[in-house]
Amino acid sequence: MNFSLFQTINDWAGRFVWMDDLMIFCANDIVWIMLVVLAGLWMTGKADNQKAVFYACLTAAVSLLIAAFAISPEVNHPRPFVGHSIHQLIPHAPDASFPSDHATFAFSLAFSLLFVKRKTGAIMLALAVLTGFARVYVGVHYPADIAGAMALSFLVGYAVWKLNGRADALPMFFIRIYRKLTAKVTFLPRP
Known part of the structure; x- marks a missing residue:
């Protein structure tokens, strides 16, 4: 069933150049848009937004560490292009494919924000789904x-969200450092 669903989606690759270009962008670069959203939240200067960004980054870091050191080596599932003749649109090392690092990163950010900022989290979740599909x-x-x-990111995101409030000393430490550093930055006067 996994390969059958893969074929249904991947068989569209190579049919339309514009679609291929869009999917390549989504597969590789949507995460940059998500990081810009996080940067925008951080730059608001609101403590709640900055804590949400901190917890989103923490969720992503923990999820990626679990994926890289606990799950991927144990499962060691080959990528689709290793054992099948498929439409591969981007180059990739033939390393373990389960779970997807890109999708883990994207879903970690999305779920983490979804728990505390519903609208922003919903937008991020849509971007994560698009990344995974691509x-x-x-x-x-x-x-x-x-x-x-998606499952790993949800579980880690939920666990981190449950810490929210109990572990606020850590994000507040970094927020205070950031505020001290930015308070000392002076801008040149306009001519």
Whole structure:
């Protein structure tokens, strides 16, 4: 079923140049848009927004560490292009594919924000879903790789969200440092 669903999605690759270009962008670069959203939240200077950004980054870091050191080595599932003739639109090392690192990162940010900022989190979740779909479309992940990333990100995001309030001393430490540093920055007067 995993390969069958993969084929259904990946068979669209190579049909339309504009669609391929869009999916390549989504597969590789949507995470940069998500990081810009986080930077924008941080730059508001509001403590709640800055804590949300801190917890989103913490969720992503923990999720990626679990994926890299606990799950991927144990599962060691090959990528679709290793054992099948497929439409591969982007180059990728033939390393383990489960769970998807890109999708883990994107879903971690999305779920973390969804728990505290519903509208922003919903937008981020849509971007994460698009990232996951695109990773399958371009031929570097199976749908199960994306589902695994989503499940891991949700569980870690939920656990971090439950810490919210109890562990606020850590984000507040970094927020205070940031505020001290930016308070000392002076801008040149306008001519």
